[in-house]
Amino acid sequence: MKQLMDRIKQDGRVLKENVLKVDSFLTHQVDPELMSDIGKEFAKQYQHRNITKVVTIESSGIAPAAFAGLALGVPVIFARKQKSLTMNQELLTAEVYSFTKQETNTIAISERFLNSEDNVLVIDDFLANGQAALGLIELCQQAGAHVEAIGIVIEKAFQTGRKLLEDKGFEVYSLARIQSLENNHVSFVED
Amino acid sequence: MKQLMDRIKQDGRVLKENVLKVDSFLTHQVDPELMSDIGKEFAKQYQHRNITKVVTIESSGIAPAAFAGLALGVPVIFARKQKSLTMNQELLTAEVYSFTKQETNTIAISERFLNSEDNVLVIDDFLANGQAALGLIELCQQAGAHVEAIGIVIEKAFQTGRKLLEDKGFEVYSLARIQSLENNHVSFVED
Numbered sequence: 001m002k003q004l005m006d007r008i009k010q011d012g013r014v015l016k017e018n019v020l021k022v023d024s025f026l027t028h029q030v031d032p033e034l035m036s037d038i039g040k041e042f043a044k045q046y047q048h049r050n051i052t053k054v055v056t057i058e059s060s061g062i063a064p065a066a067f068a069g070l071a072l073g074v075p076v077i078f079a080r081k082q083k084s085l086t087m088n089q090e091l092l093t094a095e096v097y098s099f100t101k102q103e104t105n106t107i108a109i110s111e112r113f114l115n116s117e118d119n120v121l122v123i124d125d126f127l128a129n130g131q132a133a134l135g136l137i138e139l140c141q142q143a144g145a146h147v148e149a150i151g152i153v154i155e156k157a158f159q160t161g162r163k164l165l166e167d168k169g170f171e172v173y174s175l176a177r178i179q180s181l182e183n184n185h186v187s188f189v190e191d
Numbered sequence: 192m193k194q195l196m197d198r199i200k201q202d203g204r205v206l207k208e209n210v211l212k213v214d215s216f217l218t219h220q221v222d223p224e225l226m227s228d229i230g231k232e233f234a235k236q237y238q239h240r241n242i243t244k245v246v247t248i249e250s251s252g253i254a255p256a257a258f259a260g261l262a263l264g265v266p267v268i269f270a271r272k273q274k275s276l277t278m279n280q281e282l283l284t285a286e287v288y289s290f291t292k293q294e295t296n297t298i299a300i301s302e303r304f305l306n307s308e309d310n311v312l313v314i315d316d317f318l319a320n321g322q323a324a325l326g327l328i329e330l331c332q333q334a335g336a337h338v339e340a341i342g343i344v345i346e347k348a349f350q351t352g353r354k355l356l357e358d359k360g361f362e363v364y365s366l367a368r369i370q371s372l373e374n375n376h377v378s379f380v381e382d
Contacts, residue, residue, distance in 0.1 A: 029268045029304045030253075032261035059249035059269060062221075063257045070223035077220045078250060113220045 001041050001175040005188055007034060008154065008176055014184045018156070019100075026125055026153065027060040038175060039067025042123065042151045045173055046072065049148050051121045053077060053114065055136055057107060060125040064153050068123055077113050079136060082106040092142045096135035099128070107132075109139045116144030127152040127174060130161030137170065149173055156181075157189050192232050192366040196379055198225060199345065199367055205375045209347075217316055217344065218251040229366060230258025233314065233342045236364055237263065240339050242312045244268060244305065246327055248298060251316040255344050259314055268304050270327060273297040283333045287326035290319070298323075300330045307335030318343040318365060321352030328361065340364055347372075348380050 013021040025031040042064075054076040056065035062078050069076035082105055091108045098105065114120070122136045133150050140147050150165055155174035158181075162172050177189035204212040216222040233255075242263050247256035248270040260267035273296055282299045289296065305311070313327045324341050331338050341356055346365035349372075353363050368380035 023301065024304070025266075028271065028301055029266050030257055030260070032257050032267055033264075035257060036261055059253060059271070062250060062253040063267075066221055066223050066226060066254045066257060069221070070227055073224075075216075075220050076223055076254075080219065080250070110214060110219055113215070 001038070003034070003037060004153070004176045007031075008178075009186055012186055014181045014186060018158075018181045020154070020156070020178065020181055020186065022154065026063075030063045032063070035063045035067045038064045038153060039069070039071045041175055042068040042121070042173075043071030046121055046149065046151070049121075050119050051148060052118045053120050053145070054123055055079065055109070055114070055120050055140060056123045057081070057132055057136060061123060064125060065123040068121070068151065072121070075113070077109055079107045079109045079139060082108075092139045094135040094138040094142075096131050098131065107135050107139065109143075111143060114140060114143035114145045118143070118145035119148050120145050121148055121151055123151045123153075125153045127155040127161040127165075127172070128159045130164040133161065133165055137165075137168075151175075154178065192229070194225065194228060195344070195367045198222075199369075200377055203377055205372045205377060209349075209372045211345070211347070211369065211372055211377065213345065217254075221254045223254070226254045226258045229255045229344060230260070230262045232366055233259040233312070233364075234262030237312055237340065237342070240312075241310050242339060243309045244336070245312050245314055246270065246300070246305070246331060247314045248272070248323055248327060252314060255316060256314040259312070259342065263312070266304070268300055270298045270300045270330060273299075283330045285326040285329040285333075287322050289322065298326050298330065300334070302334060305331060305334035305336045309334070309336035310339050311336050312339055312342055314342045314344075316344045318346040318352040318356075318363070319350045321355040324352065324356060328356075328359075342366075345369065 054069040057079045093108045149171040152174040155177045157177045179189045202215045245260040245267040284299045340362040343365040346368045348368045370380045
């Protein structure tokens with residue numbers, strides 16, 4: 001998605017240890033027009049795949065997922081992390097390890113909103129090691145739902161997430177694939 | 192907003208202690224079409240008030256705020272709660288006490304995204320005691336920004352949040368105002 005790659009080049013900040021900060025338009029401040037276009041891009045790819053639900057995880061996944069849900073005409077569910085759990089019952093839960101924060105979080109979705117009739121598009125803002133996506137897939141599978149594909153806004157293609165998910169048979173569709181952040185420079189995977 | 196009140200009547204669940212759960216369309220599963228209409232409703236009210244930023248708080252505020260930002264044509268900033276802080280610098284912070292959870296959380300916004308030129312519409316999913324809104328106002332004021340108004344999706348009008356905010360001189364605009372949840376029945380404030 002050229003518009004997204006241009007925006008990453010313009011406003012992304014490369015920090016130490018191969019960290020890309022996109023907090024001016026995605027992870028803290030959000031550009032709603034870009035999010036709307038991102039939602040439409042996901043919908044263009046998956047509009048004929050009978051998606052019934054979009055599933056994401058709080059907080060940075062919510063905006064792109066909400067616009068994808070609007071464009072696809074389906075509800076969006078955001079999994080909650082442990083800290084914000086006020087739903088005390090009827091929960092499907094999975095463990096997600098964060099390499100960045102070196103901690104394990106429980107994520108959860110109410111079982112009321114997913115069932116075996118559902119065909120899910122999982123959406124997340126970043127794909128790095130694939131742990132968050134795996135956790136979301138596990139929640140869907142616990143509900144008996146089918147995961148049709150994983151939609152990612154920004155993929156760090158130099159990390160192992162895509163391989164991990166594809167080896168398990170899942171389709172991964174990323175709007176921007178970053179090949180390298182070396183020397184403070186963002187370079188993308190050539191299509 | 193009739194469409195929202197109808198949806199609350201249809202899908203809201205009244206739990207013990209005057210708790211209204213709207214997790215099937217707002218706080219966990221999200222109805223993107225309703226969120227889009229909510230965004231347009233906020234924009235209709237504030238389109239001539241020179242809003243430059245929408246400010247909300249993770250996680251349930253993000254979807255309505257994102258669609259309001261789209262309709263108003265301005266960026267959206269979501270304040271982060273302590274647990275998800277990975278921004279280690281340049282932070283404006285405020286303390287928010289939750290009567291529900293009986294705990295104090297630090298909320299934060301990067302100072303890079305708000306300044307004294309900004310005219311802010313604060314948006315949140317619920318107004319009860321007004322503590323979250325007050326925290327967001329404090330963050331805006333630390334940045335020197337002006338808070339033009341507080342936009343609320345669902346107001347518990349039987350709690351003290353509106354009075355607290357109005358007594359401090361802030362305008363509160365709620366799309367649905369709940370008068371009572373007594374006897375497991377949702378009744379709205381008559382307009």
